[in-house]
Amino acid sequence: MNFTILKEDGAARTGLIETENGTIHTPAFMPVGTNATVKALGPDELKEAGAEIILSNTYHLYLRPGHGLIKNLGGLHGFMGWNRPILTDSGGFQVYSLARLRRINDEGVEFQSHIDGSAHFMTPELAIEIQACLGSDIFMAFDECPPWPATREEVLRAVKRTTLWALRCREKKENMPHSGKSALFGIIQGGSYEDLRRESLEGLLQLDFEGYAVGGVSVGEPKEDMWKTMSLMGPLLPAAKPRYLMGIGDLKDCMEAVRAGFDMFDCVMPTRNARNGTLFTSAGRISIKRTEFKEDPSPLDAFCGCYTCRNFSKGYLRHLFLSKEILSMRLNTIHNIHFYLEFFRKMRESITEGRFSEFRRKWETVEW
Amino acid sequence: MNFTILKEDGAARTGLIETENGTIHTPAFMPVGTNATVKALGPDELKEAGAEIILSNTYHLYLRPGHGLIKNLGGLHGFMGWNRPILTDSGGFQVYSLARLRRINDEGVEFQSHIDGSAHFMTPELAIEIQACLGSDIFMAFDECPPWPATREEVLRAVKRTTLWALRCREKKENMPHSGKSALFGIIQGGSYEDLRRESLEGLLQLDFEGYAVGGVSVGEPKEDMWKTMSLMGPLLPAAKPRYLMGIGDLKDCMEAVRAGFDMFDCVMPTRNARNGTLFTSAGRISIKRTEFKEDPSPLDAFCGCYTCRNFSKGYLRHLFLSKEILSMRLNTIHNIHFYLEFFRKMRESITEGRFSEFRRKWETVEW
Numbered sequence: 001m002n003f004t005i006l007k008e009d010g011a012a013r014t015g016l017i018e019t020e021n022g023t024i025h026t027p028a029f030m031p032v033g034t035n036a037t038v039k040a041l042g043p044d045e046l047k048e049a050g051a052e053i054i055l056s057n058t059y060h061l062y063l064r065p066g067h068g069l070i071k072n073l074g075g076l077h078g079f080m081g082w083n084r085p086i087l088t089d090s091g092g093f094q095v096y097s098l099a100r101l102r103r104i105n106d107e108g109v110e111f112q113s114h115i116d117g118s119a120h121f122m123t124p125e126l127a128i129e130i131q132a133c134l135g136s137d138i139f140m141a142f143d144e145c146p147p148w149p150a151t152r153e154e155v156l157r158a159v160k161r162t163t164l165w166a167l168r169c170r171e172k173k174e175n176m177p178h179s180g181k182s183a184l185f186g187i188i189q190g191g192s193y194e195d196l197r198r199e200s201l202e203g204l205l206q207l208d209f210e211g212y213a214v215g216g217v218s219v220g221e222p223k224e225d226m227w228k229t230m231s232l233m234g235p236l237l238p239a240a241k242p243r244y245l246m247g248i249g250d251l252k253d254c255m256e257a258v259r260a261g262f263d264m265f266d267c268v269m270p271t272r273n274a275r276n277g278t279l280f281t282s283a284g285r286i287s288i289k290r291t292e293f294k295e296d297p298s299p300l301d302a303f304c305g306c307y308t309c310r311n312f313s314k315g316y317l318r319h320l321f322l323s324k325e326i327l328s329m330r331l332n333t334i335h336n337i338h339f340y341l342e343f344f345r346k347m348r349e350s351i352t353e354g355r356f357s358e359f360r361r362k363w364e365t366v367e368w
Numbered sequence: 369m370n371f372t373i374l375k376e377d378g379a380a381r382t383g384l385i386e387t388e389n390g391t392i393h394t395p396a397f398m399p400v401g402t403n404a405t406v407k408a409l410g411p412d413e414l415k416e417a418g419a420e421i422i423l424s425n426t427y428h429l430y431l432r433p434g435h436g437l438i439k440n441l442g443g444l445h446g447f448m449g450w451n452r453p454i455l456t457d458s459g460g461f462q463v464y465s466l467a468r469l470r471r472i473n474d475e476g477v478e479f480q481s482h483i484d485g486s487a488h489f490m491t492p493e494l495a496i497e498i499q500a501c502l503g504s505d506i507f508m509a510f511d512e513c514p515p516w517p518a519t520r521e522e523v524l525r526a527v528k529r530t531t532l533w534a535l536r537c538r539e540k541k542e543n544m545p546h547s548g549k550s551a552l553f554g555i556i557q558g559g560s561y562e563d564l565r566r567e568s569l570e571g572l573l574q575l576d577f578e579g580y581a582v583g584g585v586s587v588g589e590p591k592e593d594m595w596k597t598m599s600l601m602g603p604l605l606p607a608a609k610p611r612y613l614m615g616i617g618d619l620k621d622c623m624e625a626v627r628a629g630f631d632m633f634d635c636v637m638p639t640r641n642a643r644n645g646t647l648f649t650s651a652g653r654i655s656i657k658r659t660e661f662k663e664d665p666s667p668l669d670a671f672c673g674c675y676t677c678r679n680f681s682k683g684y685l686r687h688l689f690l691s692k693e694i695l696s697m698r699l700n701t702i703h704n705i706h707f708y709l710e711f712f713r714k715m716r717e718s719i720t721e722g723r724f725s726e727f728r729r730k731w732e733t734v735e736w
Contacts, residue, residue: 036687040694043679065662065687072663073683081679294433295440311411311449315441319404319433326408329694 001138001183001210003242009356011234011261014348017242019137020181021077022052022084026242026263027351029254029344030055030087031337032271036070036080039271040326040333043082049306049338050345053085053137055266058130059094063113063120067133075135087266088136090127090169092143092187093215093247104144106161124168128184132176140213141169143187148220155191156199158216162189163203170207183210185244191216192225194232201236211264212237213244227256234260251280251343251368255360258347270340274332277321280339284367288332293318306338307331369506369551369578371610377724379602379629382716385610387505388549389445390420390452394610394631395719397622397712398423398455399705400639404438404448407639408694408701411450417674417706418713421453421505423634426498427462431481431488435501443503455506455634458495458537460555461583461615464513472512474529492536496552500544508581509537511555516588523559524567526584530557531571538575551578553612559584560593562600569604579632580605581612595624602628619648619711619736623728626715638708642700645689648707652735656700661686674706675699 002018017024031038031046034057038046046054056076061067073079076086095102099111099120108123127142142165144158166186173179186209190197204212214233217226230245234257237243242263248254249267257265270280277288281301286293288300296314308317308331320328343363350359370386385392399406399414402425406414414422424444429435441447444454463470467479467488476491495510510533512526534554541547554577558565572580582601585594598613602625605611610631616622617635625633638648645656649669654661656668664682676685676699688696711731718727 035691035693036684037693037695040698042675042695042698044675064691065683069663069683069687073665073681079681079684079687081684295437297441307410307412313441313447315433315437316404316447316449319437319447323403323432325403325405326694326697327405327410330408330410330698 003211003240005240007352009351009354010259012258012351012356013261013263014351015242015263017085019085019183021086021137024052024085025345025348027254027258027344027347028053028264029249029340030264030266031340032057032266032268033080033082034060035064036061036076038333038337039275040329041337043080045307045334046082046337047084049334050341051084051337053087054082055087055089056134056136057091057094058088058127058134058140059091059098061134062091062130063115067130071133071135075133077135085137086134087138088131088134088140089246090131090140090142090187091122092127092140093145095122096145096147104161106164124165125172128169128172128176132173132182135182137182138211139169139173139182139184141166141184141186141209143189143215145189145216145219146191148191150191152193152196155189155193155196159189159196159200159203162187162200166204166207166209170209185209185211185213185242187213187215187246188233189216192221192229194228197229197233198236201233205238209241211242211244213246213264215246217245218247226253230257230262231260234262237261249340251340252364254344255347255363258351259356259360270336271333274336275329277328277332279332280336280368282366288314288318288321290318300335301339304335304339304342306335308335308338371579371608373608375720375722377719377722378627380626380719380724381629381631382719383610383631385453387453387551389454389505392420392453393713393716395622395626395712395715396421396632397617397708398632398634399708400425400634400636401448401450402428403432404429404444406701406705407643408697409705411448413675413702414450414705415452417702418709419452419705421455422450423455423457424502424504425459425462426456426495426502427459427466429502430459430498431483435498439501439503443501445503453505454502456499456502456504456508457614458499458508458510458555459490460495460508460511461513463490464515472529474532492533493540496537496540496544500541500550503550505550506579507537507541507550507552509534509552509554509577511557511583513557513584513587514559516559518559520561520564523557523561523564527557527564527568527571530555530568534572534575534577538577553577553579553581553610555581555583555614556601557584560589560597562596565597565601566604569601573606577609579610579612581614581632583614585613586615594621598625598630599628602630605629617708619708620732622712623715623731626719627724627728638704639701642704643697645696645700647700648704648736650734656682656685656689658686668703669707672703672707672710674703676703676706
């Protein structure tokens with residue numbers, strides 16, 4: 001993996017991440033494809049929307065259908081028919097947020113599947129092994145993501161364990177065949193404790209990861225805490241490597257994070273909202289079920305060039321949503337993903353042209 | 369509307385139905401788009417699968433979102449973004465099979481909506497008015513479809529009422545503006561009573577419809593009765609007009625009906641089965657959830673050129689189905705619709721080349 005910075009505008013920057021499966025323009029938004037599909041979309045539609053990379057979930061794919069099966073069916077790229085880059089999370093966040101009956105020690109985490117209650121033991125080594133079977137382009141190190149709120153002591157323990165596990169991930173990956181074709185990113189924990197965030201970063205810097213992610217944000221803490229963490233960490237992360245703010249997808253938060261120097265984002269916000277009938281437009285967020293759209297012949301967004309906006313009226317989309325039609329989820333998701341990727345494209349353009357603050361001023365008053 | 373017979377092979381024939389919105393090759397299969405969408409598919413995918421006409425449901429669209437709204441949003445073609453021919457049923461079958469608390473008299477049918485229980489009164493005139501608002505290319509006359517089993521007396525009464533209503537439909541349509549742009553088909557009732565079928569046909573022939581449909585089949589009667597009705601009616605229907613066997617979609621039944629001279633078919637079988645994980649292939653019907661497909665790298669059907677078969681393995685489709693992913697319903701529906709339309713295309717080809725009996729022999733042993 002190569003990372004090149006193309007242009008800077010303040011702390012914001014545009015760049016290129018080059019992987020074996022293609023190039024990603026940063027700042028980049030990664031649609032989330034939990035179960036080896038970005039919900040409601042096929043790979044053709046993701047490409048048409050301009051997606052250059054997607055994120056998939058190690059925890060989910062490990063449980064079902066299993067990483068061995070995916071490996072045998074061509075790795076995740078072949079399995080789901082997506083030939084562009086894939087980043088896989090490590091499963092750390094899901095183990096703590098979805099699974100039951102967790103017991104954590106320095107070796108790993110014992111948990112029960114949220115699907116069938118079966119018992120599993122996840123270790124840093126296993127997390128890497130799974131991601132290698134999936135064949136992703138960017139692996140994430142296995143971390144401990146403490147809940148919010150957590151005491152300083154609990155967060156400190158998670159930070160120390162995350163550093164320990166990061167080392168084990170690094171070693172495991174280096175000892176695997178073809179390890180050089182994919183990258184490994186470290187994840188910084190530390191909650192809302194500034195000194196612990198710094199301590200976590202210190203520990204990871206020594207391991208010289210190909211990229212650095214800030215985890216444990218947007219886990220329930222006040223928005224101000226999240227913004228503080230983002231502003232603190234942006235400038236501290238190595239400038240020559242991609243900086244990834246995990247799980248953040250509110251477009252205003254993304255703009256602030258880009259301003260702080262972040263390059264990569266992922267979130268279920270555009271896809272989940274689409275299925276609930278909440279759509280993003282250049283005039284703000286709208287709920288398609290509202291009566292005012294009943295006979296509205298106009299598209300969701302007159303400035304949008306997506307398949308949905310080119311072909312269908314708000315009146316039709318409202319009808320599909322109220323009729324609980326499958327096509328509703330697909331057309332809404334096509335629009336939201338297109339809108340997000342187009343927003344990021346325009347944000348990159350504004351940085352390239354040295355007018356990122358103008359871009360921010362334009363969009364920060366919109367109600368999303 | 370023009371109908372031209374191109375080639376005959378026994379009683380089977382190929383032909384062209386020309387409408388304002390395009391040409392339909394017969395024998396034709398019409399995918400069902402109940403709520404102004406063929407479930408899980410967009411108009412682009414229907415075209416790619418080769419659909420030349422779809423059927424939509426007057427009863428459903430009248431109740432939601434309402435024919436006035438659809439008229440204001442460009443008619444059904446504009447509303448759903450489908451610029452090829454549309455046939456709308458009259459709502460007769462749905463009033464009897466879906467609605468509650470029906471009271472029938474010669475004037476019309478009083479019923480309660482299956483969506484919200486609201487009271488409605490459907491008449492032949494209203495059925496035509498709704499279809500005119502929808503702007504369909506082929507209207508169906510409003511009929512009374514008796515349940516099965518029904519006494520001879522009940523069926524006789526339904527036949528007489530259907531004839532009476534057919535006349536009122538004809539008159540209503542002739543008195544509407546732009547009435548000439550669309551066609552009106554009559555529907556023959558009579559259940560499993562041969563003499564009543566003949567009587568129903570007699571009554572309708574005098575009204576000189578642009579096409580004739582056989583209704584009230586596949587309503588619960590034994591398959592032998594249905595085949596008997598089909599074999600009886602095929603040769604009796606006017607040869608120079610399209611013959612439509614309503615609601616029949618089992619591929620073997622379709623072949624037998626084509627052999628009896630029928631030209632048009634509609635059925636939810638390919639779409640509904642797709643959503644339930646039942647898929648049609650040249651080797652027969654398969655259930656995608658079966659364990660044997662777990663790590664199967666092959667497509668559903670090696671002879672199929674659809675998007676699903678070109679890009680995805682049975683193993684992936686099984687995973688999507690078990691994970692209840694929306695993409696599962698879309699990919700399965702794409703395949704089944706493509707398979708059906710391709711089957712009909714090959715059937716037409718065999719008639720053109722005078723080898724329809726060979727075609728039937730080839731497919732009649734397959735387990736669908």
